[in-house]
Amino acid sequence: MQKGVEELLGYLKVLERELGDKPYFNGESFGFVDIALICYYSNIIAYETLANFSVEKHCPKLALWATQCMKRESVSKALPDPNKIYDALIAYRKKTGIED
Template sequence: MQPIELISFNLCPFVQRSVITALYKHIPVNIKYIELDTPPAWFLDISPLGKVPVLTAEGQIIFESAVINEYLDEISPPSLHPATAIRKAHNRAWIEFGSSLIVSQYYLATANTLENKDKYQAEVLEKLATVERVLQAKPFFNGEQFSLVDAAFAPIFMRLMLLAKYLPFDIYQQTPKVHDWANTLLALDAVQKSVVPTFADLYTNFLKKSGSYLVQ
């Protein structure tokens, strides 16, 4: 297999999804970090959307984290998807929902007014409650086997863990099943190693620079 390269920004949760998948499946991937605020010209030339993640493999450019994860999964059996078509569709739907939760979480983290903080805090809590209602299995989303849904949600839980110290309440108070799932994922080696060693400090500094209401 030709070398695979993943182009990344060191705080991006979507990139982290793909890193988790590669680590969990022991796929050798070279990670190249760029500054997304000042991306190099070569990156803009190859990224159709000007966003990370971008994967280069087999002479092709692949973008969008869910698509990258599908590719990584297909080239390294056994699959991290369920066996049946309907369960695969179910899992893909919840991966998309996870993407919307990443966005809501970002807006909560970077909200610079109390009004916006309260708005996106309510949005995050509502979406966590939606996940709580669908969770039926342990320890992972589908039961005993780690899946691409787990890879998609782990970055959310890592950021919520860091945001928790700035919130005056337990964000998982009404969602104990989600909390258990989060703890399971955060304990995985593939999740812990999916970010740079200084991630916590980088994330906190990012919040401060963004004028986050939470860290004022």
């Protein structure tokens, strides 16, 4: 699982570099790239719990961006609960016999 975590963090670091110091990928305004990427937020939070890592620790600017996006009602109401995704991941792992 550690190899997968390192790979995911590598991708997230690329996104963080593209974000830079801007509040959103489009600069000051929430745009299409933000919409496309924030859809993965709940999954990433679930993976953090499952694999015991922290996006905030490794990609603080990206974590801040996600927090900013989640303050938007249109985003927070549209995304699934990360706890439900985590529970589904655990159930899938048990059903398929996936172990570390």
